[in-house]
Amino acid sequence: DAGVIQSPRHEVTEMGQEVTLRCKPISGHNSLFWYRQTMMRGLELLIYFNNNVPIDDSGMPEDRFSAKMPNASFSTLKIQPSEPRDSAVYFCASRGQGYSGANVLTFGAGSRLTVL
Amino acid sequence: GNSVTQMEGPVTLSEEAFLTINCTYTATGYPSLFWYVQYPGEGLQLLLKATKADDKGSNKGFEATYRKETTSFHLEKGSVQVSDSAVYFCALSDSSNTGKLIFGQGTTLQVKP
Numbered sequence: 001d002a003g004v005i006q007s008p009r010h011e012v013t014e015m016g017q018e019v020t021l022r023c024k025p026i027s028g029h030n031s032l033f034w035y036r037q038t039m040m041r042g043l044e045l046l047i048y049f050n051n052n053v054p055i056d057d058s059g060m061p062e063d064r065f066s067a068k069m070p071n072a073s074f075s076t077l078k079i080q081p082s083e084p085r086d087s088a089v090y091f092c093a094s095r096g097q098g099y100s101g102a103n104v105l106t107f108g109a110g111s112r113l114t115v116l
Numbered sequence: 117g118n119s120v121t122q123m124e125g126p127v128t129l130s131e132e133a134f135l136t137i138n139c140t141y142t143a144t145g146y147p148s149l150f151w152y153v154q155y156p157g158e159g160l161q162l163l164l165k166a167t168k169a170d171d172k173g174s175n176k177g178f179e180a181t182y183r184k185e186t187t188s189f190h191l192e193k194g195s196v197q198v199s200d201s202a203v204y205f206c207a208l209s210d211s212s213n214t215g216k217l218i219f220g221q222g223t224t225l226q227v228k229p
Contacts, residue, residue, distance in 0.1 A: 004159070031214075031215045033215065033216070033217075042219060042220070042221045042222060043205065043219040043222075045216060045217070045218075048214070048215065048216060050214075055214070056214075056216070091159055091160070093159075093160075095215045104150075104162055104165065105160075105162075105215060105217060106162075107152075107159035107160040107161070108159050109157075109158055109159045110158075110159050
């Protein structure tokens with residue numbers, strides 16, 4: 001199992017540009033989570049999906065952020081337009097249903113975004 | 117609302133020293149409690165967990181006991197190694213089984229040879 005795969009690992013962009021982060025969850029996992037990590041705010045849950053359906057997006061900072069999960073093996077987090085304060089590490093995590101390790105999330109390696 | 121509070125770091129120890137990282141929580145119902153570890157440049161990895169009061173989670177020499185009376189889940193290790201240097205996160209998930217985790221701020225551990 002390759003684990004949760006995120007791309008790109010590093011992204012440097014200029015303010016105003018569109019950014020798309022990608023995530024491939026572990027095969028068979030039916031819940032997917034997007035977290036953001038910053039020094040000031042720590043780890044924040046942005047949005048999570050269950051069976052490809054967005055369940056709770058209350059953590060999405062503003063309308064510039066959007067997330068989709070078109071199928072069970074792929075999700076995107078898009079920022080348009082990007083701003084310097086969006087600079088952070090974005091983590092994707094997945095969880096399997098009925099997994100003996102209840103509520104155990106498996107995290108990807110993260111996408112480090114720098115907006116200049 | 118639910119929250120997790122960890123002791124502030126960084127924590128600097130010599131190899132083979134005893135480690136304690138304090139974690140307390142606020143939650144309604146019966147949350148599950150977790151410790152995750154993040155090595156430099158990597159994502160978070162589950163270190164250990166406990167799902168009910170008085171449960172002890174353990175892994176790789178680390179232990180934590182779910183104390184409902186003190187709402188705590190302190191992480192301990194009897195003898196740390198340089199390779200334990202990382203950021204440690206305490207987290208809780210509520211009893212709704214959504215999978216949502218609420219994390220503490222993280223505690224950086226640096227172990228010197």
